[in-house]
Amino acid sequence: MDAAVRAAVAVFREHGFEGTSAQMLVSAMGIGRQSLYDTFGDKWGIYLAAVKQYSQGELRTHAGMLMSRQRAVEGIRAMLDRVAGEAHHACLGVSSTVEFGCSRPDLVKAREASSAVLVHAIKEVLAKAKEEGDVSADLDLDQLTTFLIASISSIRLAARGGAGSDHVSGLVDLAMRALR
Incomplete structure (x- = not known):
């Protein structure tokens, strides 16, 4: 199940919800169409599962980067550098916000749960850096x-929109300067 959802994450990251067909999903996930519907109900069900799985992975990675350095501010920098280094890949969290805004309560609830964890982790590290x-x-x-x-969202959007690595790393530098 986890591997199938990971495959769906990759498809949704690249094509969004509307741009993803059921056939694209079953091909990527290596399951039959009926299995998709039996397991997830519909395309929206697999999308929610994908957003949740992706968000949990991002949260673990962000938290790991925040705690990866001796000084808190260096952990913040490490997190932002990692985002910048991978920003040319679509972010399912940002994409879901752009595509749906607050129009889908179940998606908003999933995003809010992830956001609360990230907010707490960043706030703790900022307090330590202070x-x-x-x-x-x-x-x-x-x-x-x-x-x-x-x-983080801006860095990802800029890179996905074609900003070069020098501009993307410049956004990280500006974010770090704002902390002083």
Whole structure:
């Protein structure tokens, strides 16, 4: 089941929900059309499963990068550098927001659950960076957290829209400068 959903993630990342056909999914997942419907109900069911699986993987990776360095600010940089390095690949989280906004309550609920975990992790690391003197004492942690999450999305959108690696890494540099 996990492998089939991973295959669906790859298809949805590249083509979005509307651009993905049931045939594309069954081909990528290596299952029959009836198995897809028996297991997930419909294309929307597999899409939700894919978004959830993708989000959980991204959360683990972000958290790992945030905690990967001795100084908190270096963990933030590592997370942003990783995003920039992979930003030419579509992000299913960003794509789902662009494609559906808040029009699908079940998708919003899934995104909010993931977002809450990421917000908590980033806020903790920012507080530590502030204690270590690497984040300006007068900056609000809630606003900085929102800014960093928006920066992640912006980096991904810029790269996916054709921005070169120098522009994408420049966005990381600007985000880091905003912390001071």
